[in-house]
Amino acid sequence: MANxxxxxxxxxxxxxxxxxxxDIERELQHYWQHFRGKxxxxxCDDPYESNFFKYFALRFNQLxxxxxxxxxxxxxxxxxxxxxxxxxxxxxxxxxxxYKVEITEVKDENGDGAVDLSDVRYLLQNDKNVKSILKTGDxxxxxCIELLKEADIVVTNPPFSLFREYIGQLMEYQKKFLIIGRxxxxxxxxxxxxxxxxxxxxxxxxxxxx
Numbered sequence: 001m002a003n004x005x006x007x008x009x010x011x012x013x014x015x016x017x018x019x020x021x022x023d024i025e026r027e028l029q030h031y032w033q034h035f036r037g038k039x040x041x042x043x044c045d046d047p048y049e050s051n052f053f054k055y056f057a058l059r060f061n062q063l064x065x066x067x068x069x070x071x072x073x074x075x076x077x078x079x080x081x082x083x084x085x086x087x088x089x090x091x092x093x094x095x096x097x098x099y100k101v102e103i104t105e106v107k108d109e110n111g112d113g114a115v116d117l118s119d120v121r122y123l124l125q126n127d128k129n130v131k132s133i134l135k136t137g138d139x140x141x142x143x144c145i146e147l148l149k150e151a152d153i154v155v156t157n158p159p160f161s162l163f164r165e166y167i168g169q170l171m172e173y174q175k176k177f178l179i180i181g182r183x184x185x186x187x188x189x190x191x192x193x194x195x196x197x198x199x200x201x202x203x204x205x206x207x208x209x210x
Contacts, residue, residue: 019157021051036064041151046072060106073137074098098137
């Protein structure tokens with residue numbers, strides 16, 4: 001039931017906000033120093049379509065990340081075509097698979113002197129250790145909670161209809177986070193106020209003590 005509710009929340013038009021790479025770059029440039037040596041979790045982010053995954057994978061070395069973890073829930077819509085991930089027996093309907101991607105190193109695989117999407121694609125397609133199938137991928141599931149415990153910082157765009165529950169979970173596990181959300185969501189968790197760190201929609205939010 002939980003995964004069904006999550007999927008419905010993401011599919012609903014009023015609940016969906018596709019985060020542009022330019023928005024992510026503009027907001028996260030202020031927090032680069034916080035990422036060095038950290039485990040970053042993007043737990044509502046399908047690498048097929050997520051610009052958060054793209055941002056951190058391309059800047060993995062520049063930011064000095066320790067690990068990047070991204071999770072995708074069952075039924076996540078596949079809208080992008082820049083990254084293709086295939087699992088044996090599931091090639092025909094990849095959108096129905098919940099999975100996680102864990103990256104601890106991004107190399108210049110093609111030797112052109114820079115890390116770009118072709119290097120990330122090569123890593124995902126050739127290193128069997130970076131991806132694995134999850135049961136549901138729901139951020140509230142035990143498998144995803146264990147990943148949350150491992151993370152130092154959470155960065156994502158959660159389903160807006162589950163915003164209160166999502167923020168509540170981050171507070172419960174005392175995680176630092178950068179969340180992209182619509183302005184009305186700022187007051188979604190009144191017992192744990194968050195500070196708005198941007199002037200325009202979407203909003204980046206951090207705990208006040210971060």
